[in-house]
Amino acid sequence: MLRNISAWLCLLLFPLDGFAQSTETPSGYFFNANSPMGISASVDLLHPASFDNDENNRLIVRDAELSLFGSIDHLFDGVLTLTGHSEYEGFHFEVHEAYIGSSKLIPRSRFRIGKFLLAVGRLNPFHRHDWPFITAPKIQREFFNSGHTAYDAEGAIDTGIEYSILLPLPFYFDLTLGVTNGYEFGHSHAGAHDHDEHDHDHEHYHAAHKRPQSPLYYVRPTFYFALADDSGLLLGLNYLNHKDHAGVEMALTGLDATYKKREGRRLKWLFQSEIWHRAMNQTPNGDTSTIGAYIYPQFGWSEKIFFGLRLDAYSRLNGSHEGEDKKNLDYAFAPVFTYKPSEFSHLRVAYTHEVETVEGSDDRTDRRLEFQFVYFLGAHPAHDF
Amino acid sequence: MKKALLSTFTSILIATSAAASPLRVITTLPDLAEMVRRIGGEEVSVEPLLSGKEDAHYIDALPVYIRKVADADIVCMMGLELEGSWLPKVLSKSGNSKVQPGGKGYCDAGKNISPLGKPTGPISRSMGDIHPAGNPHYNLSPSALKKAAVTIANILKENRPEKAEAFDAGLKKFQSDMEALKARVTATLQPVIELSKSQPVVVEYHQEFSYFFAEYGIRSLGSIEEKPGVPPSAARIANVAATAKKEGVLIALAANHSPENVMRRFKELSGIEFRQMPVAVLKSSDENNQIEKLQEEIASAIINATKTK
Numbered sequence: 137m138l139r140n141i142s143a144w145l146c147l148l149l150f151p152l153d154g155f156a157q158s159t160e161t162p163s164g165y166f167f168n169a170n171s172p173m174g175i176s177a178s179v180d181l182l183h184p185a186s187f188d189n190d191e192n193n194r195l196i197v198r199d200a201e202l203s204l205f206g207s208i209d210h211l212f213d214g215v216l217t218l219t220g221h222s223e224y225e226g227f228h229f230e231v232h233e234a235y236i237g238s239s240k241l242i243p244r245s246r247f248r249i250g251k252f253l254l255a256v257g258r259l260n261p262f263h264r265h266d267w268p269f270i271t272a273p274k275i276q277r278e279f280f281n282s283g284h285t286a287y288d289a290e291g292a293i294d295t296g297i298e299y300s301i302l303l304p305l306p307f308y309f310d311l312t313l314g315v316t317n318g319y320e321f322g323h324s325h326a327g328a329h330d331h332d333e334h335d336h337d338h339e340h341y342h343a344a345h346k347r348p349q350s351p352l353y354y355v356r357p358t359f360y361f362a363l364a365d366d367s368g369l370l371l372g373l374n375y376l377n378h379k380d381h382a383g384v385e386m387a388l389t390g391l392d393a394t395y396k397k398r399e400g401r402r403l404k405w406l407f408q409s410e411i412w413h414r415a416m417n418q419t420p421n422g423d424t425s426t427i428g429a430y431i432y433p434q435f436g437w438s439e440k441i442f443f444g445l446r447l448d449a450y451s452r453l454n455g456s457h458e459g460e461d462k463k464n465l466d467y468a469f470a471p472v473f474t475y476k477p478s479e480f481s482h483l484r485v486a487y488t489h490e491v492e493t494v495e496g497s498d499d500r501t502d503r504r505l506e507f508q509f510v511y512f513l514g515a516h517p518a519h520d521f
Numbered sequence: 522m523k524k525a526l527l528s529t530f531t532s533i534l535i536a537t538s539a540a541a542s543p544l545r546v547i548t549t550l551p552d553l554a555e556m557v558r559r560i561g562g563e564e565v566s567v568e569p570l571l572s573g574k575e576d577a578h579y580i581d582a583l584p585v586y587i588r589k590v591a592d593a594d595i596v597c598m599m600g601l602e603l604e605g606s607w608l609p610k611v612l613s614k615s616g617n618s619k620v621q622p623g624g625k626g627y628c629d630a631g632k633n634i635s636p637l638g639k640p641t642g643p644i645s646r647s648m649g650d651i652h653p654a655g656n657p658h659y660n661l662s663p664s665a666l667k668k669a670a671v672t673i674a675n676i677l678k679e680n681r682p683e684k685a686e687a688f689d690a691g692l693k694k695f696q697s698d699m700e701a702l703k704a705r706v707t708a709t710l711q712p713v714i715e716l717s718k719s720q721p722v723v724v725e726y727h728q729e730f731s732y733f734f735a736e737y738g739i740r741s742l743g744s745i746e747e748k749p750g751v752p753p754s755a756a757r758i759a760n761v762a763a764t765a766k767k768e769g770v771l772i773a774l775a776a777n778h779s780p781e782n783v784m785r786r787f788k789e790l791s792g793i794e795f796r797q798m799p800v801a802v803l804k805s806s807d808e809n810n811q812i813e814k815l816q817e818e819i820a821s822a823i824i825n826a827t828k829t830k
């Protein structure tokens with residue numbers, strides 16, 4: 137199977153050089169709208185080095201991704217992204233994105249139909265290699281994608297339709313509505329890690345690929361405040377609802393904020409934060425209420441060198457832990473260093489210190505260093521804010 | 522029947538008011554905004570997205586740009602892929618079909634100019650941020666601006682054919698202004714043009730002044746950057762500084778957004794003064810002669826260098 141996929145990838149990649157030449161641009165080989173199609177490949181190499189559990193301390197190809205994108209005709213655009221992940225049983229490719237969309241049919245609107253990264257929250261819409269840190273904060277892996285360690289978790293993916301409209305107002309107000317079938321939301325890449333058998337909330341995610349009792353739906357209004365020519369703040373409000381095959385209903389409510397200040401080529405400041413609340417009904421543990429957040433300030437020392445610090449917090453407000461209702465707080469801090477020689481590669485090092493505290497129990501600590509190298513080949517779509 | 526009449530009346534009203542209101546034009550650089558204003562006159566309302574201080578290669582697709590583009594009849598860009606890292610996202614997210622590639626309001630002002638520095642052989646990323654379509658910084662060349670102005674006028678005429686005469690008049694005036702500018706700056710730079718026959722007189726950090734040098738016959742040593750978009754190594758700076766000193770270069774020019782520490786190091790090693798200055802018209806001014814003022818400022822910086830040498 138792997139051999140077949142490799143051969144297929146080779147065939148697809150064969151014309152890459154030709155495309156790269158026709159799509160290169162001054163600020164870095166971005167996709168040229170006049171080209172028939174963009175081809176982009178990316179690789180995310182990761183070496184975790186945990187001080188507390190050395191089981192996964194090895195260099196892995198966390199992701200290898202091949203993306204094709206461009207205009208289908210005068211009205212529609214299309215995207216196909218194949219992504220391979222290192223998993224327990226080996227390396228597996230899957231279709232991560234396959235959608236048709238248009239921003240030309242309905243004034244001030246765009247839509248897409250197919251399989252895609254859900255445009256809800258800040259991290260979800262971005263491919264993991266475009267995040268400003270290496271691994272997902274706890275809320276991301278608990279609420280959206282059931283990677284059982286921070287290494288696995290990525291953006292939420294599902295299949296359905298998403299519609300966005302930019303409202304005709306004197307300020308930026310973009311509204312996104314999505315309805316998906318809910319089959320793949322929270323899907324897990326069963327990584328080479330032990331599952332947290334004690335976390336019954338994960339039951340919800342293990343149920344992926346079974347017929348949900350109702351479609352997943354979400355809504356996200358976003359507002360942008362231009363603070364100066366070179367800086368601005370994007371705020372997003374989010375609501376997502378999902379009822380799985382067993383009737384477990386989950387409602388996620390969240391706020392995300394992103395601030396950027398750019399000086400010339402240098403992204404001088406980035407502040408990124410999300411806070412989410414999850415209410416779940418009818419779980420094996422009864423009704424649960426959980427809240428989590430992260431904040432990530434990053435300073436650009438130069439156009440190539442960045443220092444960031446992520447702070448995470450996560451707590452069950454009610455509901456049980458191993459059958460008992462106990463006070464709890466999980467927290468983490470993660471300093472991150474990034475060296476970015478160009479738009480098309482970066483080297484990142486992070487130290488993550490995660491602590492799980494539960495009333496009456498010993499703290500569980502996970503301390504690890506992470507080394508990441510990401511590179512891109514071929515064209516790259518233009519950047520979002 | 523009543524409904525049909527009402528609908529017809531509403532349609533006519535909308536069509537009439539649309540025809541009467543100025544064309545809403547959004548440009549990337551303020552230079553293009555000034556050109557549109559000078560060609561379109563009262564028939565256009567124009568606003569640039571950028572302030573003129575940024576490095577137009579490295580911009581995020583800011584939501585505020587998306588909102589402005591959503592309301593535009595025309596979006597004008599420098600082209601030659603200068604805005605390739607951010608503008609496609611802005612156009613697409615605006616949901617405005619008029620201004621997307623192939624639309625009536627998609628204005629690629631650079632499509633008919635003769636670009637400098639167009640690579641002829643195979644290129645790859647190992648060569649830095651190579652411009653496959655050629656150098657896009659043509660806004661410092663009156664001749665290139667004349668050609669870009671034709672493209673802009675054609676787009677305006679296509680969108681508002683009944684005002685073609687006014688746009689043609691605006692185009693003619695702009696082209697004549699550019700000819701006058703060229704004559705004026707050429708006269709100012711005459712001593713440097715003469716000196717250029719025997720030696721290089723300028724060096725630039727990035728190839729943002731190349732069109733200016735080519736237009737006025739000023740010989741340049743080249744760029745301090747070894748590869749476009751890649752900050753030069755210490756060895757490269759030292760090498761260019763030694764050559765520039767030996768060849769008698771008068772001044773080094775760099776955009777305001779270029780790294781000042783590199784320019785300072787160049788000066789330390791070569792003893793040659795540098796000047797950081799705008800390479801685009803600034804958004805803060807609505808005066809219709811900023812294109813001229815910018816080129817005259819560059820000419821003045823070069824001429825002053827001959828006096829202090």
